[in-house]
Amino acid sequence: MIAKLKGLVDSSGDDWVVLDVNGVGYLVFCSARTLSRLPAAGEAAALVVETHVREDHIHLYGFISEAERSFFRLLLTVQGVGAKVALALLSVGDITQLSQAIAAQDKATLSRAAGVGPKLAARIASELKDKVSSLSLGAPVAxxxxxxxxxxxxxxxxxxxxxxxxxxxxxxxxxxxxxxxxxxxxxxxxxxxxxxxxxxxxxxxxxx
Structure with missing residues (x-):
């Protein structure tokens, strides 16, 4: 199971990056915020990785930090939130901002993510309200x-x-x-x- 990748940025798109690790290119799906923090093509980068193995595919999801990956995993515990929606949520706010939105039951902020309608936003806010404070995010949620x-x-x-x-x-x-x-x-x-x-x-x- 791949947990971390370190290599050179080969290419990237709206929701993915290819990391060249010793000549092997790994396609990693990332949030827009993570992609914006990566260096230009040809430069070195490292990503914390979540590996999802399914019958028809193996997908890698990349994050800047362990905390971001932990939050991604937390989002996946909500029914209706898949990896694509979780990355969309992480694209509209960092983990501090998302934690604040969930704690405040701010469904409007959550609904800004692609694929998140009012009902799903309400479910995310309701189910995760008591969990965002107990998850170790590496920094307090101001x-x-x-x-x-x-x-x-x-x-x-x-x-x-x-x-x-x-x-x-x-x-x-x-x-x-x-x-x-x-x-x-x-x-x-x-x-x-x-x-x-x-x-x-x-x-x-x-x-x-």
Missing amino acids: GVVMTTPKEAIAEPSVLEDAVSALVNLGYARLDAFAAVGRAAATLGQGAAVSVLIGAALRDLGKGA
Whole structure:
């Protein structure tokens, strides 16, 4: 089973790259974000690889890091998400951005990926919400409430009320979620909805 490839970039397309490893060309499917980080043809590159063996084919999927491959595997646990859709999701956002979207139940962001309609986006957000914080991604997911220590956060219903209020004021759900998360981490457990909203509005104002 191939787990990693290191060689020279031979050629590439919209969703693939051929790596020349000691004269052998390996066709590796990648997300658009991964492809954008690879060097030009003829230069050295390395990819972490996920190998899928089927009766009619053997496909290699390439990633810049172990964390990205782990997230790819996590996405595949959702019914309706195949390798092509998982790569499409990884093309619209990095693992931090996707984790934030899932934690915030931001189905609009997930639906930007090719092949992901509203129903599938809802299923991804629902099934992975409790998993994105437990998966070791190699770096914290900034702004996500679930990564905040338990003793420092408000009740989930209070957080959701604060987020909903900001969304009703016209803020994007993902921005509102992140701002409320930062406010909750600062204010601690027991913060009232109105206090969270005020702190989040000040936070959002700084980025205006």
